[in-house]
Amino acid sequence: MSDARPSSTDLPIALDAMGGERMPDAAVDGALEAVAAGRYVVLVGDRERLEGALRARNASLPIEHAGDVIAMDDHAGDVRRRKDASVVVATRLVKEGRAAAVVSMGHSGATMAAALLVLGRLPGVERPAIVANIPTVDGFCALIDAGANADCRPGWLQQFAVMGSVYARAFLERPDPSVGLMSIGEEEGKGNELAIAVHALLKQTPGVRFHGNVEGRDLLAGTTDVVVTDGFTGNVMLKLAEGEAKVIFELVRGALRSSWRAKLGGLLAKPALRQIAERLDPGTYGAQPLLGVNGYAFIGHGSADARAVRNAVHTASRLVAARVNDHIAEGVAAVAAAQGAAGEAAGSRSAQGADGAA
C-alpha cells in the first residue's frame, strides 16, 4: 500500500555494535542471546574488533564493516558527512532492503538524524516521534513523543496519537487502546495553548479512542494505554520517571541498612523487592522505536547491557512482524481523508449558505 521498506521477518536486525558505553561486548553478547532465541542479527562496526570479540566467545555472526563511530559527545548532525559511522551504515542496510530494522544504543540524536536522513518519513507523516514504554501499576503505557520534537504543532500531536494507538495495538496487545492527552487539569479547557488545540483535534480523530486530558499522576497509574504530549514534556517526564524510581530504590536500600532489624527485614524481603526494581528497569524493554520513519529504527540507552540489547532485538523483530509502519501509514491516511471530507462538507455547507444568502 505504500513504498515502506520490506518488512519481511526473514531479514536480520542491523545492530550498531559500536555506539554505546559497553560496546562492542554488550552488543555481541546481546546479539548472541537473541540469535539463540531465533532472531536474525547482523553486527555493524569495526570488523576486526567484532571478529575478535566473537572469536573470544567461540561464536560467529554476520558482520557489516563500519570504520567510524559517532561518540556520545559528538554532534547529531555529524551523521551527514560521516557516512562510515556504524549507525549510518546500519541504517543504510535498512534503506537498501538488507536489514529489517536498525537498533543503536549510541548517541540518540545521531540515531534519529540517521533515520530521518537515510530512511525519510513514512508517506503522510509530518514528524516522526519516539515512543517510550512506561511501566505502570499493572502493565505498560506508551508515552509519545518521548523526545524527538521539542517544539510541536497541534497536527503533529494528532498524528502521534494515531502512531501511539497503532503501537499499543501491535506491541502492548491492547486491541482498542485508550489515548490520554497530557495536560494540567482534566477538563477540556485546561492546559497550555498546544494542549487545548490538540484536545479539539483528538475529539474527532478516526482510529483514536480519546479518553480526554490526563495529568502527570496518570502516567504510572496506567489511566490510559497511550499518553500523547510534545517531545519536550515527554522527554522531561521519561527522565523524571526513570530517575525517581532510581532515587526511591536508593532510599529503600539505605533504609534497609539503617538498623539490624531493618537489615534482617530487607534480607527476607529482597526477592520480592527485586521484582519491582526489575519491572521499573528501562532495560526490560531495551530500546524505543522512532515511529513515523520509512523503515524501523530503535533508540536504546547509552548504558545498555547485553540484556537490554537482546530485548531491543526482540522488540524490533516484533514491531517488524506486526507491520507497524504499514498500519501507521494507513492510519495517518485515514485521518487526512476524514479531515479532507470534513473540510469539503464544511466548504459545501458554506457554499450553500452563500447561495441562500444570495
Place this chain on the structure above:
Amino acid sequence: MSDARPSSTDLPIALDAMGGERMPDAAVDGALEAVAAGRYVVLVGDRERLEGALRARNASLPIEHAGDVIAMDDHAGDVRRRKDASVVVATRLVKEGRAAAVVSMGHSGATMAAALLVLGRLPGVERPAIVANIPTVDGFCALIDAGANADCRPGWLQQFAVMGSVYARAFLERPDPSVGLMSIGEEEGKGNELAIAVHALLKQTPGVRFHGNVEGRDLLAGTTDVVVTDGFTGNVMLKLAEGEAKVIFELVRGALRSSWRAKLGGLLAKPALRQIAERLDPGTYGAQPLLGVNGYAFIGHGSADARAVRNAVHTASRLVAARVNDHIAEGVAAVAAAQGAAGEAAGSRSAQGADGAA
C-alpha cells in the same frame, strides 16, 4: 522599600477553613496544633459551623465569618463575583493588613485567582508563580513554576529564577542556591525554543547562580537547589513525581504481601520504610507559596489533613518572618536595573559605532 503588605509576625495567618475535602475539621485541628506551637491563626468560614467544631473540641480561636465557599468543581473565575467566599474573605484580610498571609486547601485556581485579584502583583513582577518543595535524596529542591502559568515568555522564567533563589535562601536555608533550567539535554543549545531563550537570559542574571540546563532525572537527584520551568512542564512534573512515589509504595506494599517470607521481612522493615514514605509525602510541607503577589498566599492539597494544615501555617509564618516578598521585589528590581544598564551600554556602543561610521 515597596508598598508590600505588612509582614509583621504579630499578624495571624488567615486560614480558609472551608475549602478542601476534610474541612472544617482538618482546618480546626491543624490550626489548634499550630497555635499550640506558638503561631497566630484566624479561621475564615461559616461562623456557626466553626464555633460548633471548636466547642466540640473545648477550644477557642478567632473566627472571621464567610458565608460562601468555592467548591472543587466551581470555576476559578467565580472569585470575581462571590465576594463572601471563604478564600476571598481570607485574602481580603491580608489586603487590609489584618492577616499576614492566606492559606487555603481548597480550589487551587480560585486561591490563585483571589490572590491576583485582591492582592495584585509585587512591583516589577510580570507573573506570579507557584513554588513546590520536591523531596530529593538529601533534602528538598524548589520547583518553580509548578502550575500558575501554562504558557510562558522567557522573561517570566528569568523572574522565576530570582524568586526561586530568594525562596531557597529563606526557606530551604541555602545561602547561595544553585539554579537549574529544566530542559532535554545539558548543553546550552538543547531544549525547546523557550528553554533556549531562557538559558541565554539566566547566564547574565544578577542574584542567580545559574548551573545550566538540568534534565528530568536531576529533579529528585537534587542536582540543583532550584529548578526553573514553565508552569505546564512544572505542574506535569510535580504530579508525576507525587504519583510515582505513590505507585512505587503501592508496589512495595504489594510485594511485601506476596509470600510469608516477604511478609515477615516487611514487618521488620516497616519502620524504616515508613520514614521514606513520610519524607516523600506532600503533607510534610503543607502548602505551596504563590510567589510574586503583593502579599503572602499559600495553596495546599485539596486532600490536606490536620498535619498538612499545621505545616502550612508553619510554612506561611516562616516565609512572612523571612520577608521573602521584600527580597523578591529587591531581586526583580536589581535584574531590571542590570538589564537597563546593559541596554544603555549597548545603546551607547551602537551610537559610538554609528558615530565612527559617519
